[in-house]
Amino acid sequence: MDTVFLMNSLWVMISAVLVILMIGGFILLETGSTRMKNAGHIAGKTILTFGISSIVFWAVGYGLIFGEGNSILGFSDFFYSGYDVEGLGLSGAVFFLFQLAFAGISLTIAFGGFAERAKLSVYLVFALLFSILVYPFIAHWIWGGGWLAEHGKQDFAGSTVVHLTGAMAALAATILLKPRIGKFNKDGSANNIEGHNQVFTALSVLLLWVGWFGFNAGSTVSVDGAFFGFVALNTNLAAAAGTVAAMLISWIVLGKADVPMMLNGALAGLVAITASCAFVDTWASVVIGLIAGILVFYSIRFFESRKIDDPIFALSVHGTAGVWGTLSTGLFATPELATVGNPGLFYGGGFEQLGVQALGVVASGAFAFIVSFIILSIMKVTMKGLRVTEEEEIIGLDISEHGSYGYPELVNKEAAAEVSMDVTSKSNPPLSSQQPSVN
Template identity: 40%
Template sequence: MNDGLFTANNVWMMICTALVFFMHLGFSFLEIGLTRQKNTINILFKNLFIICAGLLLYYIAGFNLMYPGDFNGVLGFAGFGIEAPANGMTAEYAPSGGYTYWTDFLFQGMFAATAATIVSGAVAERIKIGGFMIFTVIYVGLIYPIVGSWQWGGGFLSTLGNEVNAAGELVKEAGFHDFAGSTLVHSVGGWAALVAVYLLGPRIGKFDENGETFAIPGHNIPIATAGVLILWLGWFGFNGGSVLSADPGGTSLVLVTTSLAAAAGGIAAFIFSFILYKNLDLTMFLNGILGGLVGITAGADLMSPNEAIIIGALAGILVVGAVALIDKIKLDDPVGAIAVHLICGVWGTLAVGFLGTKAGGSQILYQLAGIVIIGIFCSLTTFIILFTLKKTVGIRVSREEELEGLDLHEHGMDAYPDFRLNQH
């Protein structure tokens, strides 16, 4: 690889790293916009903690857990900290893309914090900040990189169905496929969010004793809308960077399929919501866009534009149905994180077996196996972590703290001191 191509690839990967970093502002805006103003500081604090702690944890151990080199396909560890190999500043470091070791670490590190950010939105307005921070350290520092190693680190999911000859040479490459993380990032966060919401219970006033559901409106829908647009922009780095090079054909296709799926998800969600509820719900439109983005992430590199639209549209419909189902079973998810990241993450991962260049009966089975294995592992580990915290330090704030707001009780400050309203 010549120096010019190496530099171009490395610059593209650094741009994508910056775009994925920018997504954390999008998540923050979305979460504060869809919740009440009395919890704004709390949500912003959690999101800042996630990205700062996530990067440090990924440096300390996560990167070498996720990419341990030669290992048994289930669990490996290449040591603490990061130190570039002798060829770490040359094209030979990453043959698939040709970029530096340092760029690889930072790009992958930006992904690591996203899983905990998904949980942050689902548990908003009633979780203790201390308990959440402990959970984040364990989940981002340990659970996420272990799951990632099973596929992106060369683990057992990446080799499912592979066939080798007597000489040990690969003659058929199959395996679970998750291009940029519909399951490995979004569902990893979604399964944790589902378990966390169940253990925490709903916010005060969400459901009454008769089982009736009440909407708790967010305080700043314009900010939430800005958050979704920022996330869409960031997804160009999330999916575009997952090509692992500046290859013109690969990156262009991925950006097209990503955008078409997002647009189709938004349109399908607001139309389906209008059919069901006879109103043009902006929040459904927003979550439909995100659902389309999550859905296409597993197979953005394999799909045609038409297939991307199908995946996005079905994701948008699924978001609306999932939000209704989650309310019906009395789970309280203030931002729709479970519907968007878990349900659409599962759909997008399965879609690789039904649509695109890898579609086929065997691929469906590989995709399903990955979903089930990761779902069980993430749900079980999340339950163990949070149930232990619940029985020891506690994970739910008091009734008084919840009614008066976490900003006041957890942080001693107000995001809008000149416009404080009684929002009990």
Template identity: 40%
Template sequence: MTLETLSSGLDTIWVVLTAAMILLMEGGFALLEAGFVRSKNSVNIIMKVFADITIGTLCYFLIGFGLMHGADFLGIVGTSGFLLKGDLSHLDLNISIDAFWLFQGAFVIAVISIVSGAVAERINFRAYLLYVVLMTAFIYPIAGHWIWGGGWLSELGMQDFAGSAVIHALGGSAALAAAILIGPRKGKFSEFGSSSVALPSNLQLVSVGAFLLWFGWFGFNAGSTLQATDARIGHIAIVTMLSAASGGAVTLLYTLFRYGRSDAPSVINGSLAGLVGITAGCAFVNDYAAIIIGAVSGLLMMAATNWLEARRIDDPVGAFPVHAVSGIWGTIAVGLFATEGGLFTDGSWHLLGVQILGLTALCTWGFLLTWIAFKTINIWIPIRSTDEEEEIGLDISYHGIRATHADNEFIRIEDYSYRGDVKEMRDEMYK
């Protein structure tokens, strides 16, 4: 065995393992979102996550990967690599193309899961499936090509190591468009402007989901080295930890002194905001900058949550504040704190300008394309669930089953049907 073969083998193991860690984050998304929403909609959350993994994976394999990482065309889009065929020699990898695809495929699933939370409890499941196709096959891959596929933002020098911009700012902007277009849940806002709160159905699930996401984030960030022997892995891991801790600590103290109690959902989202914020710069900033980035991410998340409420925009799990706002800040923070080229370190404005330009392009792309996608889908399939479906709950309306059954009794097969009138199914399941 040659040294080159050994190096390639170690790198492949590293990338496959970290890809698996990122895929485990889908379990975190499922638990987090199912715990945040009302129990009558928790199965629907799980089914949307499975749609992300199954349909999203296939769409990315067939189309998305080629558009994102194929041979560059005018800095805009890739033109090879569909079904992993064609010329991909430009990637210059030390690992197999299969391992690289697996890692990138795990990322695309995370993007669509961000949008899922923002439209929870009121989106038509069939309409969501169509959006999964559009996001994973076209919207995300084309934007991803601009930075990670050798596109025009990459040529300008934009830095986004693991995706604060490509994944979180883009996904969060798409989530905002979807939330605005689909409208708030019934009863969330009164006609007089007051806001109501639907309490989380299970904060234990939320916390476990957050811990799974936190765990997977080490694969998200450190795995982006694509090399097991990269000396930066330890540093990437520690700044990831520090930023997440800082985001959670700031929101814990803020809510404690502002409201006289430490608010659990805010603290959980604060830690996630810290993770999002450090994702772009985890390989470029020092430990102290990571603490600052995490703290600001947590505070901005709280401010963005209040901004949504003031504008009567319903985001049940905080997808926009956690992902878009923290992702935007984290990407800008690279231009401020990067040890090479940062404004506060080198006194250079160039990187900061490129970061802001790239963010503007990505957020605009994610928002507008999602708006167009849902408007188009709505021509054939209503994107919004009916009032009756929302009242009954999407679990029974779309999936014919509840998340929990206290007595676990037998029911007749003919009574357990995926067909028929929703009201009759509700009466049968709840009698």
């Protein structure tokens, strides 16, 4: 067997594993960014829904994206059997696993908008429908030879296909589910519902950062010329720039270097460079990351001012940064690297590529939002609501949906302490309520 074929297959298999391990990063990100009483639920539903998306991708998703069809959708290769594709240059089964991982990541991003208030049954049904009716359409349009690909849309590893798609589904969910109890006051001001573990969120960002080398560099699907090294370099520079920019802007505006904002800046830089990592020079990757870090800071504040409760900031990190990253290739793509489409505005390409990128953002974002909103609206009626009851939300989804806590010892200790305080307060009322002493 050809050595290059084997090397390509090995490289993409390693990359697929890195991308799948990003699911672990998202588990830590979501659990760390939310409250302890929902930690077990969030971790468990993430694994379960990735399992659902994997089965759906095998049955129909891959065929809808890469099967023979028209400019809208593919209509062949369902129930993928592991065959090799002529001219692909690597194992067909490995390529399938790599693409499956991307579909799972997009779904995981979407579920960020459901956090701490959606029923488990809603996750299960939406995982199935999103994996059939939302993600495959956009992936086919851009990566499967669809109509946006015919226009030369540049999206090397998924700022639009994966991140914007997931974010728009998350937006539909946050609107229909409405804010968590206690997030907003009657006057419209927001309360900061802090996540329970910043160490988890920091570790999650590191895991995602490393996994992104599989995400972006693996999308070369080839070892030829070791171009994956250049893509990885651009990826790292953008993430670093996003980290620094978000930290500085939060320090300037808030007077403190906000840790969650710094971590979101790193992710925003990674999301933004995902579209352009193979099309731009290194200096441009730094600029793209810096702008992403600043944008995510103001985007988070914007959505909160509109009373949109986004617990893990999926709309800003994956949506706003995804839009910026997609548009950035229309500005910075070089003539030498623009193997798809045309050079960007700053390299003499005019507004043509920027227009194509904007068209892709509008069409893909609108489709993902509208279809997700329709799906969830129908589910809301047929499933007697998307949201758990107020009582269930207050006690936490670990208990209400699964019957056990993710942190049983810690939560039980807190509950015991509350009971003890309650008993003490009843047996020893405050001095103002006691009978006056007689001397």
